[in-house]
Amino acid sequence: MVYLKRKADDFLTAWKADPDRKPLIVKGPRQVGKTETIRRFAAGAYANVVEINFVEEPKYRAITTDGYGADAIIRNISLLDPSKRFIPGETLLFFDEIQSHPDIATALKFLRIDGRFDVICSGSMLGISYREIESNSVGYKTDYEMYSMDFEEFLWAKGYGEDVADGMLEHLTQARPFSQVEMDVYSSAFLDYCVLGGMPAVVTPYIESGTFSGTLQTQRQLVADYQEDIRKYATGLDQARILNVFRHIPVQLARENKKFQISKVASGARFKDYRGCVEWLETSGMANVCRCLTYPELPLRGNYDENKFKIYFGDTGLFVAMLDDEASDDLRANRNLGVYKGAMYESIVAEALRKAGYELYYYKKEDSTLEQDFFVRTREWLVPIEVKARKGTAKSMRTLIASDSYPEIRFGIKLSAGNIGSSEHVFSAPYFTTFLMRRLLRAYDEGDAPLLDNPER
Incomplete structure (x- = not known):
């Protein structure tokens, strides 16, 4: 399938190039191309990508039950799927459809402090649950709003x-x-x-x-x-x-x-x-x-x-x-x-x-x-x-x-x-x-x- 170039591509590249980058939250309505854009970027920018979709794989909503620290999150993901690999400095954690588990936003602070893995979150209805996400991760994230394609x-x-x-x-x-x-x-x-x-x-x-x-x-x-x-x-x-x-x-x-x-x-x-x-x-x-x-x-x-x-x-x-x-x-x-x-x-x-x-x-x-x-x-x-x-x-x-x-x-x-x-x-x-x-x-x-x-x- 043809990939449609998006303005978000350049933003993601610039985000990755920033040595002081924070976990990124990509907001936007349903079907504007968030997931496909992030996946394509991740495939070219990281040796290893761990993608979790909280709608399609609801079992992963349990990864925060033991706390929000990086070690607890990684341990629980590995327990649920031992095939996933976590290589420090080379791994992107991609949490998709986080409106179905906004609690993950609390973990962004600890993943940022830990610093071993880059993090991108995305979701279709984030505006609705954003007050909760905002209060849980203020100061430890970067926001980017994505729309459907403009004329350019x-x-x-x-x-x-x-x-x-x-x-x-x-x-x-x-x-x-x-x-x-x-x-x-x-x-x-x-x-x-x-x-x-x-x-x-x-x-x-x-x-x-x-x-x-x-x-x-x-x-x-x-x-x-x-x-x-x-x-x-x-x-x-x-x-x-x-x-x-x-x-x-x-x-x-x-x-x-x-x-x-x-x-x-x-x-x-x-x-x-x-x-x-x-x-x-x-x-x-x-x-x-x-x-x-x-x-x-x-x-x-x-x-x-x-x-x-x-x-x-x-x-x-x-x-x-x-x-x-x-x-x-x-x-x-x-x-x-x-x-x-x-x-x-x-x-x-x-x-x-x-x-x-x-x-x-x-x-x-x-x-x-x-x-x-x-x-x-x-x-x-x-x-x-x-x-x-x-x-x-x-x-x-x-x-x-x-x-x-x-x-x-x-x-x-x-x-x-x-x-x-x-x-x-x-x-x-x-x-x-x-x-x-x-x-x-x-x-x-x-x-x-x-x-x-x-x-x-």
Whole structure:
């Protein structure tokens, strides 16, 4: 089977090269490629790997019964499987699916102090049990969050080199439009990415066969698996309510007003009864929550109305899988997004921003048509982002830029199917460049993206 290169590969290599490395915990939702990535890295970096999966091999949950010291852990593993070898300085201990045995996190401190073996832990629902893991291993671990593939990784899977992203970034920082060939190729690949999402189990057969054959069935199985995880791990909460919210995400995104309305989830539903459900889906990595700013100003964190939000899937492929058969068939056969066009592009932009490390915020002014899809920031300025499914003038963004009421907004970024351009303090870029947003704004801060500069109003 083809291996899909991931950004986590470079992180793992750098982690191994650090002489002061701590046990590593790789977090992320189900099926984003954590286990395969770690296994491939381990096979090339270590002479000996001891892998334990606490879901598939529940007997290993007993390895901490005699305490958390390195000797006790190693002794109990050897008792359960005498074929496993422990070579000091050459062995990686890989504990997988640790959400089924979070108690192992207590052992990380002692394994770190012992120092004979490197340790990597991974799990699909770590967000849910992470408070327990955090309290048991604070100061003795390194965290890494892994997502499904972003568009850059998707291009790698299609055979493009790392220089492609550098070339795209150069276009953006110089405000130099792409050629027609570049626009056609990248836009076509991006539409495929929109249809597939970034789950390796979906992308791999597409890469191998060059067709969408079987990908919808895989996507729908992933949705079923996610719903099963809700039933399995949502302890102490109303699982039916969490499932209701999960299933209503595509329905509510398809509305003109994409704000998630709890009242639409079930008859008589109230926000206070569902608050924990939304938080659970976000913490699990299944969903991205975009919060409504109380006012478009810095700082962003904490400056929002907790009762107003939008919900997107963590991977847009899940959104596609939950469309009705007719819409899904039309999307694959004709690349027609239909009534979901606005929701699809907004969802894929939200996903790209989240994978780039941004928290998600939007703004809707009360009793006004003023509404802005997303916000990011530079060192000094608040930067509105507009997602245009159709050709348009980004009216709300221009209002924010022109008004003296929002002094921290000097320019905005419009994402659309069109090419790079700049007009009246609005910088336009194609959707497929969204994954470069953080790098673009860093270049702006360093003075390397001069055409984003804004003269005084």
